[in-house]
Amino acid sequence: MSTTTASFAVEGMTCNGCVRSVTNAIRQAPGVASVDVSLGEKRATVTYDPASCSPAQIVAAIVDGAGGIMRRTGCSAAR
Ligand SMILES: [Cu+2]
Numbered sequence: 788m789s790t791t792t793a794s795f796a797v798e799g800m801t802c803n804g805c806v807r808s809v810t811n812a813i814r815q816a817p818g819v820a821s822v823d824v825s826l827g828e829k830r831a832t833v834t835y836d837p838a839s840c841s842p843a844q845i846v847a848a849i850v851d852g853a854g855g856i857m858r859r860t861g862c863s864a865a866r
Pocket residue numbers: 800801802803804805806861862863864865
């Protein structure tokens with residue numbers, strides 16, 4: 788499969804637990820080959836197969852999978 792790499796701004800991460808949540812959420816999107824989430828840069832770099840996934844699906848995966856967690860501050864560092 789041929790892959791492409793894109794990076795996405797991810798706001799609201801405060802600790803490595805958030806990084807893990809975001810990483811796991813992105814891995815749920817179809818066609819994702821690798822995920823690198825940077826807490827310091829507030830950024831997720833995703834390598835994926837553009838034939839089976841779109842950037843919008845990756846954004847949706849982040850929002851659905853991790854956005855709720857972070858919005859509720861379900862983050863140990865934030866409590
Ligand atoms: Cu956290």
